[in-house]
Amino acid sequence: MAARRFASLALAACCLGTPGARAEAGSEQTPSPPLPISAGGRLGWIFSNDLDLLGGLWVDIPRPLTRGGTSIYLALETTTAIRRAQSFTFDVRDLEYVGELGLRAPRAHVVVSGFVQQWGKEYADNPGEPFARSLGLGLETPGYHRRERNEGVEGRAKLGAVVGHRALDAAGVFDGDLRYAFSGSSRVGVSLEARVQALAGSGSSSADFELGPRLDLFLAPERRASFFLHYYRGGTPLGLETSGFILGYDDSEGPGLGGGSAPDVRGIVAAGVGEAGGMGRLVLSFLSPPFTRAPLWVRGDFDLNVLTAEDSGDLYYVYRIGVETSQGGATEGVYFHHRSNHALARHGTVTSIDVLEAGISTPGWSQPQEIREPGRFGALDAAVRVGVLLETSFGKSGRPHAAAGIRWILPVDPQARFLPYALVEVEDGQVGSRLYGIGALQRGGLDLRLEYLSDEQLQNPDEALVLAVAGLSF
Numbered sequence: 001m002a003a004r005r006f007a008s009l010a011l012a013a014c015c016l017g018t019p020g021a022r023a024e025a026g027s028e029q030t031p032s033p034p035l036p037i038s039a040g041g042r043l044g045w046i047f048s049n050d051l052d053l054l055g056g057l058w059v060d061i062p063r064p065l066t067r068g069g070t071s072i073y074l075a076l077e078t079t080t081a082i083r084r085a086q087s088f089t090f091d092v093r094d095l096e097y098v099g100e101l102g103l104r105a106p107r108a109h110v111v112v113s114g115f116v117q118q119w120g121k122e123y124a125d126n127p128g129e130p131f132a133r134s135l136g137l138g139l140e141t142p143g144y145h146r147r148e149r150n151e152g153v154e155g156r157a158k159l160g161a162v163v164g165h166r167a168l169d170a171a172g173v174f175d176g177d178l179r180y181a182f183s184g185s186s187r188v189g190v191s192l193e194a195r196v197q198a199l200a201g202s203g204s205s206s207a208d209f210e211l212g213p214r215l216d217l218f219l220a221p222e223r224r225a226s227f228f229l230h231y232y233r234g235g236t237p238l239g240l241e242t243s244g245f246i247l248g249y250d251d252s253e254g255p256g257l258g259g260g261s262a263p264d265v266r267g268i269v270a271a272g273v274g275e276a277g278g279m280g281r282l283v284l285s286f287l288s289p290p291f292t293r294a295p296l297w298v299r300g301d302f303d304l305n306v307l308t309a310e311d312s313g314d315l316y317y318v319y320r321i322g323v324e325t326s327q328g329g330a331t332e333g334v335y336f337h338h339r340s341n342h343a344l345a346r347h348g349t350v351t352s353i354d355v356l357e358a359g360i361s362t363p364g365w366s367q368p369q370e371i372r373e374p375g376r377f378g379a380l381d382a383a384v385r386v387g388v389l390l391e392t393s394f395g396k397s398g399r400p401h402a403a404a405g406i407r408w409i410l411p412v413d414p415q416a417r418f419l420p421y422a423l424v425e426v427e428d429g430q431v432g433s434r435l436y437g438i439g440a441l442q443r444g445g446l447d448l449r450l451e452y453l454s455d456e457q458l459q460n461p462d463e464a465l466v467l468a469v470a471g472l473s474f
Helices: 002-016
Strands: 038-047 053-064 070-084 091-108 108-122 131-140 150-168 172-181 189-202 207-219 223-233 243-253 264-273 279-288 294-306 313-327 330-343 351-361 379-392 400-409 419-428 433-441 446-454 467-473
Touching: 038 223, 038 264, 038 279, 053 243, 053 264, 053 279, 053 294, 091 313, 091 330, 108 150, 131 172, 150 294, 243 264, 279 467, 330 379
Parallel strands: none
Antiparallel strands: 038 053, 038 243, 053 070, 070 091, 091 108, 108 131, 131 150, 150 172, 172 189, 189 207, 207 223, 223 243, 264 279, 264 467, 279 294, 294 313, 313 330, 330 351, 351 379, 379 400, 400 419, 419 433, 433 446, 446 467
């Protein structure tokens, strides 16, 4: 599975270069500045005969190399094309992705990049995984990744020569993105944007085109929410392959992620390899501004997972949307939890569960930056969720469903760069899963571990996976 191998190598290269804590001899450690990560997601309703919904996630992770701003970067962009939504079950047609590993260097009034890129598509519950792999060069404006008000033009252009492909004719690729922001207030703005993605082959060329206005709401420094109406026309075999208007909402945060309190965008990027297969994961969590004095805020978690084994492949999504607060040193909330499971690039049948649940977790469970200093006996972080099944493909609804996890960080020297830990996660109800892991965690978010996974919702539930996983939380 070429797409997962490429993503695993790219993530490993970026994670291994993640800066950690620095310490002078005989002094306390001083954490390095956070990586200038930008990330976002969007949800859109498309008015076409082929699709109903689109869900997108993207993240850009640069690792600065010089004080002048040169950096190595990993960029991932995914779009989930959904034929229709029936009740809480989503009929996913395919997952489109662009993975890119490259080098950026700022120059006078422009940023220059060189990269290796893979643009591809993975079909859900049907065979097929076309892709085009390319080497290329790009140009972008200095403020392209920022999410603060910036009137005028921002954009990027990328051109690549195809060095490998599957199930399509391709010799070159192009990706152009342009937006113009009109004058407005400090909190509200209007912009017009366009994007073109094109394939050039030996016999023909094709392009995907998207154009339309958007209304921008600037929620906090580097945090922007937007409503948009775009017209999309798909022509390439790697795009949506349909045409129509898209009405949607997106939420994104520019460089400077990791504030830790609402409003915020958080996430995880991870990849793993094992004897029987591998895995890839992209998670984004969106926290709204607080809307009461308590305070309360809305949280949405979007968790995309790919698993491969010797004779099966899985594509599954976990969505959790709810209201939460932070009281007494813990985070409590009430959530709607959905998981849908698909066969990856082969014939299969979609399955799903929907749960209404309440949960509580310690601050360090999902934010490594908030882990307490290990004491004499180390430090514990945990999470518990208890709920009831609203709907399921595996049996009767109305039954209890619960999940819990605990991570024990071993006693360690306060100046240690990595924190060794043991992890257990358990889910039980109509279906269940078990995850056991040992690893080392860095406060900057880098997580290296060996894990054992058994999951009854996978296409081959009897097959357990043992994986070496590298992840980055932000």
